[in-house]
Amino acid sequence: MSKAANMLSTAWTTLRSDALNTGTWRSAIPTYRYCPSPCHQACPVNNDIPAWIDGIEKGELHGAWLKLAVNNPFPSITGRVCHHPCESYCNRGQYDEKISIRMLERYLGDLSLERGWSFPAVDVAKKERVAIIGGGPAGLSAAYHLRLEGYTVEIYEARQKLGGLLRYGIPAYRLPKEVLDREIDRLLELGIEVHTDVAINTPGEYDRLQKEYDALFISTGAQRSRKLAQFEDSSGIIQDGLDYLYKVNSGQAPGLGQKVLVIGGGNTAIDTARSAKRLGADQVMIIYRRTEEEMPSQKSEILEAGEEGILFTFLASPVRIEKENGVQKLVCQKMQLGENDSSGRPRPEPIKDAYLSFEADSMIMALGSDIVMPKIGNGLEIQDSVLKVDGKQETSIKNVFAGGDLTSNIRFVSTAMGAGKKAAQQMAQLFGGNTVQGSSDLETVSFEEINTFYFPRNPAVVSGSFQLVVSDRIKNFEEVQLGISEEQAIGEATRCFNCGFCTVCDNCYYFCPDMAIARNSGEDGPNYTVLDQYCKGCGLCVRECPRGAIVLKEESK
Amino acid sequence: MKHYEIAEERVFLPGHAACPGCAMALALRYILNTVGLNAVGVIPPSCMGPMMGANPYSSMRIPIIHNSFESSASTAAGIKRAFKARGKDDVHVLALAGDGGTYDIGLQALSSVAEHNEDIMYFCMDNEGYMNTGTQKSSSTPRHAYTTSTPGGKESRKKNLVEIMAAHRVPYIATTNIGYLDDLVYKIKKAKKMQGTRIVVLLTPCIDGWGFPGNDVATMSRLAVQTGVFPLYEVEDGEKYTINHGSQGMPIENYLKRQRRYRHLSKDQIEEIQKEVDQGWQRLQKLANL
Amino acid sequence: MISKGDTMLLTGNHAAAYGAMLAQPKVIPIYPITPQTPIAEKLTEFQLEGLLQAEFITPESEHSAMAACISASLTGVRVFTATSSQGLMLMHELLHFASGSRAPIVMVNANRTFAAPWGFWADQTDSLAQRDTGWLQYYVENPQEALDTVLQAFKTAETVLLPAMVVFEAFYVSHALEVVGVPTPETVKSYLPPYEPKVMLDPEIGRSFGNVVDQKTYCQHRQTLDLAMEEVFDVAKNADDQWKGLTGRGYGLVEKYRCEDAENIIMAMGTISGTAKSAVDKMRAEGLSIGLLKVRLFRPFPVQELRGILGGRDRVIVLDRNFSPGNGGILHQELKAALYGLKSAPEIFGYLAGVGGVNVTPEKIEGLVKQSLSGQSSAKSIWGW
Structure with missing residues (x-):
């Protein structure tokens, strides 16, 4: 080789481009963000739904249940009775069909019971003690979240067993007692002392609790049934709805005869009607002064009641009971819908001189209920006919918190649980523990941010629900709604957009033309790192x- | 959800000089990283030159020769034969050319290489024009598209390269794009296992040349498939057609309206394009015996 | 020790093919064109007979042939090809590419007129038009020199890493049968070492070639090319000397015939040199002090050697079988530039002799010499056909 033959380097490469910096081209950088999904934001207990659905999709069922349990210790319960506002906000509803979140929740909950999964043991012990008065959904939820933080919790329950409305207000065909018992038992395994058959209803008892505990949480519910003045004195044939359900759920249901009328349009009305049918009533009719559209009960309940032969008469309001030839009749005035009232629903207005009458062996009044004010000090206030609390569920008395139906007219099981959770977090903060990390004011991921290419159109795997056949249903209190299989659960979970929740799908990694996304292998910390040296900010x-888990953030240099 | 799991050898490196969000760079990543390190590449004048980075830097860990515009195929054949002579027949030789370098100036050499069934993989990054020189028309530019050399819209239709090459009866021809990464990697893997002249045509939507937002290359790639403009298919031995992803009957307007190069179109012109696309799709289905 | 090898009756084409075969190139991309085609045919015959183990590529054009030559050469193997006229013109772009790639390809070019109008005749303009492409150019006179020069060209090209062209004229050499000494493979093996470049296209090396460089790097690259060309004089001289040592045949970069005391020198390239030798003999017999200087290596142009030989002579008569419109004979122009500023430089006469393959007889050459003896030289080449 000659000298010139050895001077070749100028046209042959010698270096690698990864020594260069193309990050300087950039004016914006991708950022992994926490952006809640609409379902997450709509959930009264702020359940991180996309996270645990992702767990189901990946077949990591125990992990999924643990993620679910962070916010909700009762997925088997809420998986049956929650009014699931999450589903109404589901982004997938704008695409083909919403995800059956409640069914997935129930699936995980039931699986956890079947496999006997326990909550992780509480490994901290804090000195503060909290008394919870009322062991219904709000109280149990508060107890759970306080206990998780390491506080000592004791529950005072007036009745024989814990559960409140869950036990005594919801019939077994909707929420089997075994499910309720097992989820409550698992909660108590965390180390919660329970005083059943202990009613706290005197100032003295409250006084003692206030002295003995660092804080109280009152969740005694709304147990006083509303009545119609014109029926005050009619004895014998009139039953109170809540009272009837209590008796049904305690195995002491009274006989109602063949023809039963139920007055009202809420869940209690439906529950009593369907219970009466199961207990042998031949003809059960619900009388409601507005129309089906305005009924406060869940639509699925109305549908199921209809399937079971419950009759409905709308736009009728009870006036009096008449007795003719030994036959009792309920006379109702015909109504029509007028302007909207304060509840936002059209006001029912009587039509003059228009009446209907129905034969009845008995009648059940399910007109809703009011609270009984706890007898504690003098400072408590009432607002909108419920106990007034501030945004932190704290009453006007220091260190006395309250929640559930006692403090709200929005009477859903999960709303009550949400209030319990919130109160627990506030108490923890009060005690100097964890600060609350609320996300309720964050914007949610919109449907437009979802890249639907990755989600082939595919109607729900668990469309509606799976039920017992009607003929079997009305014979007993067997659970009407059936659960779903693992295959169905995974299939449905696979449909989930997991809005805003990084499922570590690696798309960001794979689609980078500049190899500027690094996958992190560690357990903790972010799943990916944007490499500043290379990212050109293309987006x-x-x-x-x-799923909208990344945004482009402008950079100023 | 659809989930990618792609094994890559790290051949294509960051620090290259492609435009941000470039489809071609992404395609190159999967071509190079799938074929692996035991390869030599041929790059004619095209966007892939700057993408490699200026001397003495290279973004590609395999040796690349920057050849003349019209001779990618023959250059690749020369390399392959030299390796054969050296007893290193296992080295993969890739030509990485644009549509100008393939449909136009390089077609003659490619035809010859295909006729000889030279043992190379030929990748055509089809962005439907001379984008590297500032958007001039090539014979791959579709009808009515604006380029700087067809300011009133191109009057003739896009050349059907695949059918031309299929007529050579080469063992493998495939179309793919980065909207379907699994498809793309599958086809490169398949091509890699075969011998003889293998041709892969990749539609690589050009952000600047077509005029669409800089984060939209995958979306545009998919729209091209879903509307039937660029079906993803394979032709084996010039005979056996397999359609992998085809038209979903989406109106062509969904594709056209997102691109600046089509914004001058009249309703009639859109209909004309729709008709052409429909005919093309029907013809392809017939070839695939569907 | 001189090895005689075989003696055969060969055309220039076949002699060149023997030279190529003996060099054992690994890749031969080749495209047919008259009058070069017999080279390609002979090589494929050799392959069939087992005398050659090369990868033949027969592409659709000379352009693709040269593209494959370049890439194969850069992949580290010895490469040979041949072409002519139109084919060479079509390769033009890649001739630059080859030298810029420092690819030591050896190519035989049979000089032929180029269109339009069509013709098949001996004319050196096709290859001389490539004089700026960075290739070595040897102009040879007969089949024997063709064979010998192909081998010398490989040796020189692979030493300096530049491509080399071995050029002879259509039919006068390509198809003319002459007695040729064909060296033994052992002789060639001892002469020409295997081609083993340090850098090449190889995954195990991982380096790439030819991407965009900045101005300074480009300039530097060109300067290195210049240095390589500069080295050619010594390298080619040694290659020739070595060959002479092995076979008894050497030619020099320029060949002097009866120049010792000559006041007048005829200067030419290719077959005209052979004809001119008879003319010189005749004129010497008549008492004219005259000799012949054959330029064998045209690129790089042996300026220093020419200045040394021609200084102090009275006259140089340049015979150009080529024509550069607007500037006349190319060797004529090159020589004027080469001798510029030389004290005691001879007067230079330029004649366009044999353009388009016109036969140039000894009498014609005599006539042109006599014309120069009685006339004044002019800057312009004179049509002397």
């Missing part, structure tokens, strides 16, 4: 993120 990763 393809943001666009190809199926």
Whole structure:
């Protein structure tokens, strides 16, 4: 080789481009964000739904249940009775069909019971003690979240068993007692002392609790049934709805005869009607002064009641009971819908001189209920006919918190649980423990941010629900709604957009033309790192993120 | 959800000089990283030159020769034969050319290489024009598209390269794009296992040349498939057609309206394009015996 | 020790093919064109007979042939090809590419007129038009020199890493049968070492070639090319000397015939040199002090050697079988530039002799010499056909 033959380097490469910096081209950088999903935000207990659904999709069922249990210790219960506002907000509803979140929740809950999973043991012990008065959904939820933080919790329950409305207000065909018992038992395994058959209803008892505990949480519910003045004195044939359900749930249901009328339009009305049918009533009719559209009960309940032969008469309001030839009749005035009232629903207005009458062996009044004020000090206030609390569930008395139906007219099981959770978090903060990390004011991921290419159109795997046949249903209190299989659960979970929740799908990694996304292998910390040296800020990763978990943030240099 | 799991050898490196969000760079990543390190590449004048980075830097860990515009195929054949002579027949030789370098100036050499069934993999990054020189028309530019050399819209239709090459009866031809990464990697893997002249045509939507947002290359790639403009298919031995992803009957307007190069179109012109696309799709289905 | 090898009756084409075969190139991309085609045919015959183990590529054009030559050469193997006229013109772009790639390809070019109008005749303009492409150019006179020069070209090209062209004229050499000494493979093996470049396209090396460089790097690259060309004089001289040592045949970069005391020198390239030798003999017999200087290596142009030989002579008569419109004979122009500023430089006469393959007889050459003896030289080449 000659000298010139050895001077070749100028046209042959010698270096690698990864020594260069193309990050300087950038004016914006992709950022992995926490952006709640609409279902997450709609959930009264702020359940991180996309996270545990992702667990189901990946077949990591125990992990999924643990994630679910962070916010909700009762998935088997809420998986049956929650009014599931999450589903109404589900982004997938705008695409083909919403995800059956409640069924997935129930699936995980039932699986946890079947496999005997326990909550992780509480490994901290804090000195503060909290008394919970009323062991219904709000109280149990508060107890759980306080206990998780390491506080000592004692529950005072007036009745024989814990559960409140869950036990005594919801019939077994909707929520089997075994399910209730097992989820409550598992909660108590965390180390919670329970005083059943202990009613706290005197100032003296409250006084003692206030002295003995660092804080109280009162969740005694709304147990006083509303009545109609014109029926005050009619004895014998009139039953109170809540009272009837209590008796049914305690195995002491009274006979109602063949023809039963139920007055009201809420869940209690439906529950009593369906219970009466199961207990042998031949003809059960619900009388409601507005129309089906305005009924406060859940639509699925109305549908199921209809299937079971419950009759409905709308736009009728009871006036009096008449007795003719030994036959009792309920006379109702015909109504029509007028302007909207304060509840936002059309006001029912009587039509003059228009009446209907129905034969009845007995009648059940299910007109809703009011609270009984706890007898504690003098400072408590009432607002909108419930106990007034501030945004932190604290009453006007220091260190006395309250929640559930006692403090709210929005009477859903999960709303009550949400209040219990919130109160627990506030108490923890009060005690100097964890600060509350609320996300309720964050914007949610919109449907437009979902890259639907990754989600082939595919109607719900668990469309509606799976039920016992009607003929079997009305014979007993067997659970009407059936659960779903693992295969169905995974299939349905696979449909979930997991809005805003990084499922570590690697799309951002795969779609980077600049190899500027690094996958992190560690357990903790973010799943990916954006490599500052290379990222040109094109935003393809943001666009190809199926679920809106990345945004492009402008940078100033 | 659809989930990618792609094994890559790290051949294509960051620090390259492709435009941000470039489809071609992404395609190159999967071509190079799937074929692996035991390869030599041929790059004619195209966007892939700057993408490699200026001397003495290279973004590609395999040796690349930057050849003349019209001779990618023959250059690749020369390398392959030299390796054969050296007893290193296992080295993969890739030509990485644009549509100008393939449909136009490089077609003659490619035809010859295909006729000889030279043992190379030929990748055509089809962005439907001379984008590297500032958007001029090529014979791959579709009808009515604006380029700087067809300011009133191109009057002739896009050349059907796949059918031309299929007529050579080469063992493998495939179309793919980065909207379907699994498809793309599958086809490169398949091509890699075969011998003879293998041709893969990748539609690589050009952000600047077509005029669409810089984060949209995958979306545009998919729209091209879903509307039937660019079906993803394979042709084996010039005979056996397999459609992997085809038209979903989406109106062509969904594709056209997102691109600046089509914004001058009249309703009639859109209909004309729709008709052409429909005919093409029907013809392909017939070839695939569907 | 001189090895005689075989003696055969060969055309220039076949002699060149023997030279190529003996060099054992690994890749031969080749495209047919008259009058070069017999080279390709002979090589494929050799392959069939087992005398050659090369990868033949027969592409659709000379352009693709040269593209494959370059890439194969850069992949580290010895490469040979041949072409002519139109084919060479079509390769033009890649001739630059080859030298820029420092690819030591050896190519035989049979000089032929180029269109339009069509013709098949001996004319050196096709290859001389490639003089700026960075290739070595040897112009040879007969089949024997063709064979010998192909081997010398490989040796020189692979030493300096530049491509080399071995050029002879259509039919006068390509198809003319002459007695040729064909060296033994052992002789060639001892002469020409295997081609083993340090850098090449190889996954195990991982380096790439030819991407965009900045101005300074480009300039530097060109300067290195210049240095390589500069080295050619010594390298080619040694290659020739070595060959002479092995076979008894050497030619020099320029060949002097009866120049010792000559006041007048005829200067030419290719077959005209052979004809001119008879003319010189005749004129010497008549008492004219005259000799012949054959330029064998045209690129790089042996300026220093020419200045040394021609200084102090009275006259140089340049015979150009080529024509550069607007500037006349190319060797004529090159020589004027080469001798510029030389004290005691001879007067230079330029004649366009044999353009388009016109036969140049000894009498014609005599006539042109006599014309120069009685006339004044002019800057312009004179049509002397």
